Each structure stands twice: as C-alpha cells, then as structure tokens.
Amino acid sequence: MPDPSLSKPPKVDEPSAPTFPRVGSRGDGGAADEFGLMIRLLPNQVVVGVIGEVDMATAPDLGCQLDALVDRGHTDVVLDLANLDFLDSSGLHAIEDTAARLRPAGGVLLIRSPSARTRWLLDVSEVSRLVEFEPSDPELVALGSEHQAGDSATIVSAAAGQTAAVGWATSLPTGHDVVDAALELVTALAQATVGGADGASVSIARHGRMGTVAATDDTVAQMDRDQYATGQGPCLAAAGEGHRFHVESVADDARWPDFVPRARAGGIGSILSTPLMAAAGRSVGALNIYSRTERAFGPPEQELAALFATQASRILDSAGVAAEQATRLQAALRVRELIAQAQGVVMARQGVSAAAASATLLRSSRQAHISLRRQATEITASTQRQVPLTGSEA
Amino acid sequence: MRRPIEMLERGRREVGLSQAELWFRYFELGGMSTALEVEAYLFGALIPTPHDGDLIAAALNERFSELGGDHPIPYSDDQ
Numbered sequence: 001m002p003d004p005s006l007s008k009p010p011k012v013d014e015p016s017a018p019t020f021p022r023v024g025s026r027g028d029g030g031a032a033d034e035f036g037l038m039i040r041l042l043p044n045q046v047v048v049g050v051i052g053e054v055d056m057a058t059a060p061d062l063g064c065q066l067d068a069l070v071d072r073g074h075t076d077v078v079l080d081l082a083n084l085d086f087l088d089s090s091g092l093h094a095i096e097d098t099a100a101r102l103r104p105a106g107g108v109l110l111i112r113s114p115s116a117r118t119r120w121l122l123d124v125s126e127v128s129r130l131v132e133f134e135p136s137d138p139e140l141v142a143l144g145s146e147h148q149a150g151d152s153a154t155i156v157s158a159a160a161g162q163t164a165a166v167g168w169a170t171s172l173p174t175g176h177d178v179v180d181a182a183l184e185l186v187t188a189l190a191q192a193t194v195g196g197a198d199g200a201s202v203s204i205a206r207h208g209r210m211g212t213v214a215a216t217d218d219t220v221a222q223m224d225r226d227q228y229a230t231g232q233g234p235c236l237a238a239a240g241e242g243h244r245f246h247v248e249s250v251a252d253d254a255r256w257p258d259f260v261p262r263a264r265a266g267g268i269g270s271i272l273s274t275p276l277m278a279a280a281g282r283s284v285g286a287l288n289i290y291s292r293t294e295r296a297f298g299p300p301e302q303e304l305a306a307l308f309a310t311q312a313s314r315i316l317d318s319a320g321v322a323a324e325q326a327t328r329l330q331a332a333l334r335v336r337e338l339i340a341q342a343q344g345v346v347m348a349r350q351g352v353s354a355a356a357a358s359a360t361l362l363r364s365s366r367q368a369h370i371s372l373r374r375q376a377t378e379i380t381a382s383t384q385r386q387v388p389l390t391g392s393e394a
Numbered sequence: 395m396r397r398p399i400e401m402l403e404r405g406r407r408e409v410g411l412s413q414a415e416l417w418f419r420y421f422e423l424g425g426m427s428t429a430l431e432v433e434a435y436l437f438g439a440l441i442p443t444p445h446d447g448d449l450i451a452a453a454l455n456e457r458f459s460e461l462g463g464d465h466p467i468p469y470s471d472d473q
Contacts, residue, residue, distance in 0.1 A: 328418070332418065332421060332422040335422045335423070336421070336422060336423070336424050339423060339424050340424060343424075355444075355445050358424070358445060358448070358449075359445075359448065359469065359470075359471055362448055362452050362469055363469065363471075365452075366455065366465045366469075369459070371456055371459070372423055372452060372456065
C-alpha cells in the first residue's frame with residue numbers, strides 16, 4: 001500500500017479563519033492505519049510507545065491496551081510519545097482515564113518525549129495534573145508551564161522559537177527558529193521604515209489556526225490576539241481574503257464591531273494588514289502594521305508594506321520547502337528501518353549474511369510484484385502472525 | 395557482469411528521475427553511499443559494490459513499476 005506521507009507536502013500553512021483548534025501536532029489527516037503501539041516490559045515498569053495518530057478511530061485501541069496493563073497490575077507505566085503524530089480529545093481521554101486509574105493504586109503514568117504541542121494539549125486539558133513528565137527535558141517543562149499561562153499567540157511563537165530545546169524537528173523544519181528570527185527582522189524593518197508605523201507583526205495560519213509568529217512589541221501582539229479572540233479584524237480579513245485591508249481610522253470603522261473598540265482602547269489609530277501570499281498563490285497570513293495616529297498610511301506606505309509582505313512570504317515559502325524535505329526524510333528513515341528489520345528476519349530465518357538477505361528481499365519483491373517496502377512490511381508482520389514467509393525463496 | 399554500468403544511467407533517464415531523486419530513493423531502500431558517490435557510479439567514475447548497484451537498480455525498478463512497467467534492470471546475482 002502506498003504511503004501518502006512520502007509525496008504529500010505537510011499542510012502547515014493552510015489559510016483559514018480562526019477556528020477552534022484541531023488538537024494535534026499536524027493539521028494533516030493522514031491514513032487511518034497510521035497507528036501502532038510498541039510495548040516493552042521492563043523489570044519495574046512497562047513502556048508503551050505510541051506510533052502515528054491517536055484519534056477517535058484509534059484511541060479505543062490505546063485505551064484498551066492501557067486498561068489491560070493496569071488490569072495486570074502494572075503501576076509504573078511510561079507512555080512514550082516520541083513517535084506520536086497526532087492526538088485528539090479521545091486520545092486525551094484515554095490518557096486521562098489510565099492516569100486516574102493508576103493514581104489510587106499508588107501508580108503513575110509517566111509521559112516521555114511529548115512534542116511541545118502535545119505537552120500543551122495535556123496542559124490545557126489539565127490532564128498534566130494527573131500524569132508526570134519524564135524530567136530529562138527541563139526546558140520542555142519550563143516551556144510547558146509557559147503555555148499553560150499563555151494564549152494562542154504566545155504558544156505559537158514560544159513553541160516555534162524553541163526548536164532545539166523541545167525537539168520540534170520531528171514536526172517542524174529544522175531551523176524553524178531561524179525562520180521566525182527572519183520574520184522578526186521583517187517586522188522590525190517595517191516598523192522602522194514605514195512612515196507612521198508604531199509596531200508591526202506577522203500572523204500566519206499554522207495547524208489550522210492563526211498565530212502571531214513575530215511582533216515588535218506586546219501591544220501589537222495583543223492587538224493580534226484581540227483579533228483572533230473576536231474572530232474579526234483586518235489581519236484575519238487580509239489573511240482570509242488575500243488582499244489588503246486598511247483601517248484608516250479606528251474611531252470610525254464599522255466593519256469589525258467586536259474588535260475595533262479593543263483597538264481603540266489599546267490606543268491604536270490606524271491599521272494596515274497586507275496578505276502574505278505563498279508561491280502557490282494562496283494567502284497564508286498577514287503582515288500587520290499598527291499606528292497610534294489616525295490615517296497614518298498613505299499610498300507610499302501601503303506600497304512599502306506590500307514589499308515587506310513579499311519578503312515575509314518568501315521566507316515562509318522557504319520554510320515550507322524545508323518542512324517538506326524534513327517530512328520526506330522522516331518517511332524515508334521509516335522505510336529504511338522497516339527494510340533493515342525485514343533483512344534481519346531473513347538473516348535469522350535463513351542463516352545468511354546481510355548482503356544475501358538483502359538480495360533475497362530484492363528478488364522476492366520482484367517475484368511477488370510488490371515494492372520492497374511492502375515486502376518488508378509483510379515479512380516483519382509475519383513474525384507476529386507466524387505465517388510462512390511468502391515469495392522469499394528464489 | 396550482466397549489468398553494464400551504463401544501464402543504470404540509461405534507466406534513470408528513461409524513468410525521468412533526477413540524480414537527487416534517485417539517490418533519495420536509493421537511500422530509502424537502505425543505501426549508504428552519498429549522493430555524490432551515486433552520481434559517480436552512474437557515470438562510471440566509481441564502481442559500486444554489488445549491493446549498492448542492486449539498491450540503485452531496485453530504486454529504478456520500483457520507479458519502472460510505478461510507471462506501469464516491469465523490472466527491467468537485472469540484479470547482480472541474476473542468472
């Protein structure tokens with residue numbers, strides 16, 4: 001069966017209105033069968049490695065397995081989330097239920113290697129109060145508590161800025177912090193060079209929700225957050241519709257009745273939001289320039305803003321390419337591992353060298369008219385099902 | 395040897411894979427040579443081990459089957 005993750009670029013920058021966040025580390029649906037559990041029984045604990053996506057379809061499997069372990073008297077359960085791609089509320093419930101069952105018995109559910117996103121989910125759902133986190137990653141814990149206190153905008157920027165510390169490399173391109181730094185530079189330059197500008201920010205849609213990835217100061221970040229919170233405003237309109245939105249005078253703009261009073265209260269006089277267009281021609285976010293003065297932005301300022309928006313779009317495009325490559329590389333590493341496992345199985349079964357086992361795999365996949373990856377999957381699976389190794393004899 | 399080295403490069407052109415893409419697919423199947431080494435294999439500047447040659451052949455053959463074809467490139471131990 002073909003793996004869609006090989007050819008599919010990650011959808012990290014789909015333009016969309018601010019909706020209730022889809023809880024999970026990726027906005028991407030993925031195949032339904034991308035789920036697995038790896039259970040290791042150690043002398044004093046049991047480690048459950050969760051692989052792939054935990055959603056409504058797969059959460060019951062996870063729940064049953066955890067239940068069974070608790071039933072068998074295991075009190076020290078480690079949930080390894082390093083290979084978790086997606087977690088939704090049903091998965092959170094499964095984790096919560098298990099933790100709640102373990103605690104009265106003096107047991108503990110220890111969470112290992114959660115992504116920043118997963119950690120945040122556990123925090124906001126308060127499941128983190130019932131579980132413990134493996135303390136090997138102090139920066140992660142610090143980041144998690146930041147999340148708990150913050151809101152959507154700070155989460156996006158904090159998480160993206162901590163690439164190295166929290167291992168976001170698995171779900172975001174390496175060097176994502178570099179991208180954010182470049183965007184910070186664009187906002188600083190926009191603020192410094194666009195006449196009348198008192199602050200600037202870049203908002204983009206990540207994981208299906210808008211977030212501020214760069215802002216020159218807190219007021220600006222707060223203005224963006226007010227727009228996300230009210231679901232309206234020039235930033236969202238520009239990102240959503242792909243053209244410029246200009247609030248010449250906050251005092252008499254009637255287009256966004258929920259947001260505009262907040263801007264006025266924040267001392268803002270005018271706002272200019274320019275869409276960020278990806279190479280594919282889609283709008284992926286907006287560059288927002290704020291001024292305390294009314295009617296601060298004339299045609300020259302608007303043109304300058306468009307130039308900065310183009311720069312920001314290019315930076316985001318290159319990040320998208322990097323993300324795609326990272327995803328492909330991850331997928332390739334999975335296939336390599338699978339093939340190496342199958343090779344090991346053949347070596348053990350036939351008592352041959354690695355090279356001979358590799359040759360056997362090549363020949364058998366050709367004979368069976370299936371890809372090497374598929375052949376490897378079947379051979380690896382056959383060790384669990386105890387079915388004979390098909391097509392492996394030349 | 396039953397598989398002349400030009401066969402790999404000819405196959406690559408036939409299925410329309412860039413050298414980078416071919417290397418990636420070879421890597422995916424377990425290949426350990428760098429992209430530059432693979433390029434050198436294709437042009438005969440380096441001689442791949444039978445195993446490496448087979449992995450390149452397999453990457454090409456899989457591409458041939460994706461395009462609806464057979465596996466035209468032989469492996470090193472083919473009779």
